Amino acid sequence: MEISEDIRAKKRKRTGNVRVNAQLNKKSGNPYLTSQSKKYVPGKAAPGEAKCNCRFACTSVTVGARQKMFGDFCKMKHYNEQQSFLRGCIKTALINRRRHGMTLLGDLPVSDKRGGKRPQRNQAWKEKIVEFIASIPCRESHYGREKREKHPNKRYLSSDLNVTKLYTAFLEKHELAVLDKPPVSRQWFNEIFKKEFCLVFAPPRVDTCSTCDGYNISISTSKNPNDRRMEELKRDIHHRKAKATQTLMAKTVKDSQEPNSDTCVISYDLQQQSYIPTLTHTQMYYSTQYTCINLGIHLEDEAKGFMYMWEELAGKRGCNEIGSCLYTFITTELQSEKRKLIFWSDNCAGQNKNQGMLAIDFGCIERAKKGLKFEVPMDVIRIMATARKHKPFVITHTKKFFNWMQVAQCALMTKHLGISQAAIIKIDKKNLDQVEIKVEIKTSYCEVAPSKTVKVFKQGVNQQYFKTLIVEPTEQDIRNMKPWKKNKIKQIKDMIPYLSEQNQDFYKTIITKQEALSHGL
Structure with a gap:
């Protein structure tokens, strides 16, 4: 049977793009179906009589002229043609008075409705x-x-x-x-x-625990799965010990605040160093500045903060300076009849070196510094004194320190103490009455962890030795200090002209002494 050529070559007739046709019908004012929901949209009706009452006499335009204008506009099916026509009808002029254009805006179907719909947010x-x-x-x-x-x-x-x-x-x-x-x-x-x-x-921490960082580096660089798991186990144990530290500290602080508590809790730590003077010119970012050091002591029982500040020429950040500040605080500021004293010092506690309340104290001071300029150490002290209105900080400008290292060398024997591994060092008054004075050492904060007693005082050192011990604070002799480098002397000298006149003498005196020291005078 022979098949007709018309039947054999029969194909579906292409009627055009449905989406494009819908857009053309929409622009020309004809009815159309939406592409997705197939919703019927009626066409735009031709305009009738003008209802405008403006002074431009829109009613003088006849209905026939309106409909002809509407039809000519709808014949332009493309968006660009319609926009070109409308731009040709617009004359740019300075606006002297707002006017109505109801004939243009009301008779021509110029609404775009482009941009689609935004999804509804629940x-x-x-x-x-x-x-x-x-x-x-x-x-x-x-x-x-x-x-x-x-x-x-x-x-x-x-x-x-x-x-x-x-x-x-x-x-x-x-x-x-x-x-x-x-x-x-x-x-x-x-x-x-x-x-x-x-x-x-937050930016990456720069004061993280060295032990934690060591474990993390070992874990990331280890190629053996067994070694990696071992390092992860050590890190987890270390973090659990840190958690136990935080729990024990919170418990001791809470116990010290009870009405009938016999425990006094003190935490202390060094604040970030302050550099003076604070000037605004760009050279300051590359210059060496004068350093001020601040030790914060927080009395947890009364929620009070004490600040001991000294300059870099007065002392360093060693045990003599820290011990002198603590000794001064206990003998002058600590007015308590409690019999048990607990010190919490700087250590790894959950990768956060500072204790909680001390971090808040330092935060108050740093917020007060924000936006302010200070040129000499007294400016820093004034800012610290006014940093907190409720229970303001007690500020002490320290210039003299006790030589506790000399006392330790004469009295202590720390060979078997293991101070680097000690977590808790307990000194009981009853042990001081014995012939051989011993202290109790624990390497863990766990309550059931074992402890050991270690003899830490040399032969002949007893309670009477400390009762008769006389230690006087002394001011550091600048002649025994290491002189500044020439570059630092020059940079600080270059800052002096930018300072106020009343503060220039402070740095001139320091520069004179450092130059004499560098020349061996």
Whole structure:
């Protein structure tokens, strides 16, 4: 049977692009069907009589002229043609008075309605996003220098996080990661993160625990899985010990604040060094400055802060200076009848060296420094004294220190003490009455951890020795100090002209002494 050529070559007739046809019908004012929902949209009706009452006499334009204008405009089916026609009808002129253009705006179908629809955002999901972000642990600035005055409530997230990681964790929490189009977009998540919260990602810590950093480096560089697991186990044990430290400290602080408590708790640490003078010209960023050192002591029982500040020419940051400040605090400021005294000092505690309340104290001082200029040490002291209105800090400008190292060399024998491994050193008064004075040492903060007693005093050193011991504070002799380098002397001398006149003599005196010291005078 022979098949007709018309039947054999029959093909579906192409009537054009449905989407393009719908756009052309829309621009020409004809009815059309939407491409997705197939919704029928009626065409635009031709204009009738003008209803404008303006002074331009729009009613003088006849209905026929209006309809002809409407038809000519609709014949231009492309958007660019219509826009070119409208631009030709517009005359640019300075606006002397606002006028109505109802004939142009009301008779021509110029509404674009472009841009599509925005997806509706569910408020229930917004509440979940806010709840999720609020649950992320955050902290205040360690020193407070990075806080802005406009954002006093700024908090810092871990430096290991970013918005992408938080968004991924949010999707995993609500089991949305498997969806192609989750109800929460990353853009919406980021918008809520920026507008609803005052959070930033902290820079990497520079005062982390050296033990923790050593374990992390060993884990990241280890190629053997067994060695990696061993290092991870050591790190976990170290973190558990740190957690036990925090728990024990919180317990001792809480016990000391009880009404009938017989325990006094003190924490102390060095603040970040302050450099003076603070000038605004760019050369300051490359110049060596004068250093001020501050030791913060927080009396946990009364929630009071004490600051002991000294200059770099008065002392260093060694045991003589720290011990002298503690001795001065105990003998002059500590007015307590409690019989048990606990010191918490600088150590690794969950990768956060400073104790909690001391970090707050230092943060108050750094916030007070923000935006202020200080040229001499007394300016720093004034700022510290006014940093907190409620229970202001007690400031002591220290210039003399006790030589505790000389006392230790004469009285102590620390060969078997193992001070680097000691977590708790306990000195009991009853042990001081014995012939051989011993102290109790523990290498762990666990309550059930064993302890050992170690003889730390040399032969003949007893309680009577310390009762008759006389140690006088002395001011450091500048002639026994290491002289400044010539570069530092020159840079500080170059800063003097930028200082106020009443503060220039302070640095001129220092420069004169350092130049004489460098020449051996």
